Amino acid sequence: MAERGRGWARAVRGLLLDVSGVLYDSGADGGVPIAGSAEAVRRIKASGLKLQLCTNETQATRENFVRKLRAMGFDVSVAQVTAPAPAACRLLRERGLRPHLLVHDDLVPEFAEINKTNPNCVVLGDAAENFTYANLNKAFRLLIGMEKPVLISLGKGRYYKETDGLKLDVGAYMKALEYACDVQAEVVGKPAKRFFESALAELGVPPEQAIMIGDDIVNDVGGAQQCGMRALQVRTGKYRPSDENHPEVKPDAYVNNLAEAVDIILQEL
Amino acid sequence: MAERGRGWARAVRGLLLDVSGVLYDSGADGGVPIAGSAEAVRRIKASGLKLQLCTNETQATRENFVRKLRAMGFDVSVAQVTAPAPAACRLLRERGLRPHLLVHDDLVPEFAEINKTNPNCVVLGDAAENFTYANLNKAFRLLIGMEKPVLISLGKGRYYKETDGLKLDVGAYMKALEYACDVQAEVVGKPAKRFFESALAELGVPPEQAIMIGDDIVNDVGGAQQCGMRALQVRTGKYRPSDENHPEVKPDAYVNNLAEAVDIILQEL
Numbered sequence: 001m002a003e004r005g006r007g008w009a010r011a012v013r014g015l016l017l018d019v020s021g022v023l024y025d026s027g028a029d030g031g032v033p034i035a036g037s038a039e040a041v042r043r044i045k046a047s048g049l050k051l052q053l054c055t056n057e058t059q060a061t062r063e064n065f066v067r068k069l070r071a072m073g074f075d076v077s078v079a080q081v082t083a084p085a086p087a088a089c090r091l092l093r094e095r096g097l098r099p100h101l102l103v104h105d106d107l108v109p110e111f112a113e114i115n116k117t118n119p120n121c122v123v124l125g126d127a128a129e130n131f132t133y134a135n136l137n138k139a140f141r142l143l144i145g146m147e148k149p150v151l152i153s154l155g156k157g158r159y160y161k162e163t164d165g166l167k168l169d170v171g172a173y174m175k176a177l178e179y180a181c182d183v184q185a186e187v188v189g190k191p192a193k194r195f196f197e198s199a200l201a202e203l204g205v206p207p208e209q210a211i212m213i214g215d216d217i218v219n220d221v222g223g224a225q226q227c228g229m230r231a232l233q234v235r236t237g238k239y240r241p242s243d244e245n246h247p248e249v250k251p252d253a254y255v256n257n258l259a260e261a262v263d264i265i266l267q268e269l
Numbered sequence: 270m271a272e273r274g275r276g277w278a279r280a281v282r283g284l285l286l287d288v289s290g291v292l293y294d295s296g297a298d299g300g301v302p303i304a305g306s307a308e309a310v311r312r313i314k315a316s317g318l319k320l321q322l323c324t325n326e327t328q329a330t331r332e333n334f335v336r337k338l339r340a341m342g343f344d345v346s347v348a349q350v351t352a353p354a355p356a357a358c359r360l361l362r363e364r365g366l367r368p369h370l371l372v373h374d375d376l377v378p379e380f381a382e383i384n385k386t387n388p389n390c391v392v393l394g395d396a397a398e399n400f401t402y403a404n405l406n407k408a409f410r411l412l413i414g415m416e417k418p419v420l421i422s423l424g425k426g427r428y429y430k431e432t433d434g435l436k437l438d439v440g441a442y443m444k445a446l447e448y449a450c451d452v453q454a455e456v457v458g459k460p461a462k463r464f465f466e467s468a469l470a471e472l473g474v475p476p477e478q479a480i481m482i483g484d485d486i487v488n489d490v491g492g493a494q495q496c497g498m499r500a501l502q503v504r505t506g507k508y509r510p511s512d513e514n515h516p517e518v519k520p521d522a523y524v525n526n527l528a529e530a531v532d533i534i535l536q537e538l
Contacts, residue, residue, distance in 0.1 A: 131402040140428065140437050158449045159409065166410050168449050175448040176441040180427045 008230050008252040009268040014050035014205035016082075016196075016224065017041075018214035019057070021237015022258050024072055031072065034236050036259030038073035045075060047266050052203040053081045054196070054212065056189045056219070058125045058154045058170070059104045062086065082199035084154035084189040085110035088123055090198055091188060097150065099123040102130065102139045102173075121150035124177065124185070126157075126170040136173065143181045151177055153185040190216070191223025200227065211252075213261050215239045222249035232261050277499050277521040278537040283319035283474035285351075285465075285493065286310075287483035288326070290506015291527055293341055300341065303505050305528030307342035314344060316535050321472040322350045323465070323481065325458045325488075327394045327423045327439070328373045331355065351468035353423035353458040354379035357392055359467055360457060366419060368392040371399065371408045371442075390419035393446065393454070395426075395439040405442070412450045420446055422454040459485070460492025469496065480521075482530050484508045491518035501530050 017023065023041070024031040044051050053076060057065055062081040069076055085107055092099055098115050101108060103125030111123075122139045143149040157169035174185045189195050200207055207228035214220020215237030224231040233239060233251040236258075244254065255261040286292065292310070293300040313320050322345060326334055331350040338345055354376055361368055367384050370377060372394035380392070391408045412418040426438035443454045458464050469476055476497035483489020484506030493500040502508060502520040505527075513523065524530040 129402055131405070133398055133400045136400070137434070137436055140441075141435050144428070144435060158451075159413070165406070166413060167406055168409050168445065172409075172445040172449040176437065176445040179444040180437050180441040182427075 008211075008232075009265050011209060012049065012211055012265055012268070013209040014052065014203045014211075015044060015265070016052050016054045016199050016203060016210060016212040016229070017258070018190075018212075018216065018220045018237075019053050019055040019069070021215035021239070022213060022234055023053075023069065023074055025237065030068060033072045033074070034257060036257060038075075040259045040262040041074050041076065043262050043266060047269060049265070049269075050203050050205055051076075051080060052199055054190065054199045054214075054220075055081065055083050056155050056157075058084050058107055058189075059128070060106050061109050063109075064106065079202075082195075082202050083110075084195070085125070087195050087198040088152055088154060088188045089114055091152065091186075091194070092121070092123075097121045097152075099152070100139060100142050101125075102127050102135055103154070104128050104130065120146065121152060122177070123152045123154065124170060124174055125154040127173070128167070131168075131173060136176070140177060140180055143177060143183065149181045149183045151181070151183055151185040153187050155189040156185075156187050190219040191226070193223070193226055196224055196227040196229070200229075211261075211265070213255075213258060217243040217246050217249050217251070221251045225249070225252075234258055234261065277480075277501075278534050280478060281318065281480055281534055281537070282478040283321065283472045283480075284313060284534070285321050285323045285468050285472060285479060285481040285498070286527070287459075287481075287485065287489045287506075288322050288324040288338070290484035290508070291482060291503055292322075292338065292343055294506065299337060302341045302343070303526060305526060307344075309528045309531040310343050310345065312531050312535060316538060318534070318538075319472050319474055320345075320349060321468055323459065323468045323483075323489075324350065324352050325424050325426075327353050327376055327458075328397070329375050330378050332378075333375065348471070351464075351471050353464070354394070356464050356467040357421055357423060357457045358383055360421065360455075360463070361390070361392075366390040366421075368421070369408060369411050370394075371396050371404055372423070373397050373399065389415065390421060391446070392421045392423065393439060393443055394423040396442070397436070400437075400442055405445070409446060409449055412446060412452065418450045418452045420450070420452055420454040422456050424458040425454075425456050459488040460495070462492070462495055465493055465496040465498070469498075480530075480534070482524075482527060486512040486515050486518050486520070490520045494518070494521075503527055503530065 023037045024033045062078045100119035100122050153174040156171035159169050210229045212224030212231040221231040230252040292306045293302045331347045369388035369391045422443040425440035428438050479498045481493030481500040490500040499521040
């Protein structure tokens with residue numbers, strides 16, 4: 001599928017990379033790099049291609065997230081991370097929205113420069129221990145008191161696994177507030193078109209000159225293609241062989257891993 | 270509408286009464302009896318008609334609920350209250366289900382005689398302060414770990430008002446768990462047909478010889494009619510004139526209040 005010289009690798013100026021499942025596999029101890037990925041990132045940078053990470057991570061600031069990646073050997077900077085919280089900040093500024101935050105403590109610094117007085121919307125993240133009865137009622141009262149409630153959700157995941165067991169993810173609490181307020185949340189994060197557009201703006205490359213590389217057939221590949229990008233699926237991370245028969249989404253190519261994708265793209269430069 | 274001698278009042282052997290909005294109006298101090306309702310309850314009992322209260326109350330045991338009603342002058346007993354928790358117990362016994370409870374502390378005694386070891390379902394009520402992150406994750410893990418998750422919800426309200434402000438009701442948390450587990454909850458309470466059937470079983474009268482009297486056009490009147498009962502809407506409680514143009518539900522009669530309904534029914538005996 002990923003034969004050299006295919007048209008999909010031509011005229012590329014920038015790459016968007018998913019992180020978990022492409023750069024590293026998450027695990028109990030923070031994660032393990034995927035073989036060849038750290039070297040592939042170095043080769044991208046050396047080639048002059050622009051590089052941006054595009055992740056749905058919302059339990060840490062970009063600073064802490066990058067610290068973890070650098071400790072695993074990835075030469076990336078904070079400015080190279082597109083994550084839901086900064087994308088939400090962009091949206092808040094554009095629309096003059098002042099959020100009430102119901103998010104993880106470790107994410108709060110991302111909103112440091114946003115005006116949060118007299119809130120006219122609620123931003124919901126994976127708040128974890130901050131999902132208390134009192135905090136949920138507070139967010140609900142603010143929403144139901146608005147003439148037109150605005151609920152912005154940093155992702156819509158159902159649940160995830162941590163070392164001490166499964167946890168409800170932000171999507172479950174989003175559904176609770178949607179039902180109580182009879183409102184539909186605006187989801188910031190992959191696969192939202194707006195989120196990929198933010199990543200492209202930060203990459204500084206138009207969609208037709210960018211390639212998204214991810215392990216998620218719907219959220220990475222489908223979402224990027226909806227924005228006019230080419231998109232590759234790696235056969236690492238959450239990739240499953242059945243993805244290759246997906247009824248709706250067909251990647252521009254499959255590659256075994258990030259290293260192979262970079263091999264082919266650099267040969268076409 | 271409620272003229273004497275109408276057919277709807279004939280051949281009655283038992284009455285189901287909604288409570289809030291029919292017997293009393295709820296308020297900050299626990300509630301105020303609706304004029305004539307306590308006397309109407311006494312007249313029903315004196316007439317030999319069977320009487321059952323049919324309520325969606327889930328923040329108190331029937332014992333405490335009846336204590337409140339008796340303090341307001343209503344001559345009713347615990348056995349005369351059909352509420353979601355006892356109906357859920359009936360359902361649990363019928364299907365051999367062993368619940369994990371996520372409910373209000375004051376409701377727990379209703380489940381005293383139910384086997385709760387090695388749970389194979391979750392019963393969700395308005396747990397209020399018990400809606401903690403840890404408790405929600407625990408209920409979720411039990412559900413997602415079941416081959417076929419069974420979620421039983423005591424009502425599906427969106428929110429309600431207390432003296433210190435609006436609170437998320439059980440329906441919001443039901444939606445969170447439904448989404449996370451990709452399951453549909455079984456709702457126990459009005460307007461579920463099964464709930465009215467429980468009330469009729471406790472009344473000991475077949476549906477064609479029973480009349481439901483309530484203030485809620487959909488949950489009381491519509492639900493009861495679906496079970497083959499006649500149903501009256503009182504013009505007290507949450508009644509609104511626009512209910513009389515409801516597109517789907519048409520009561521067998523409107524009455525100004527419970528006292529008027531009882532006047533008419535007793536004259537037909």
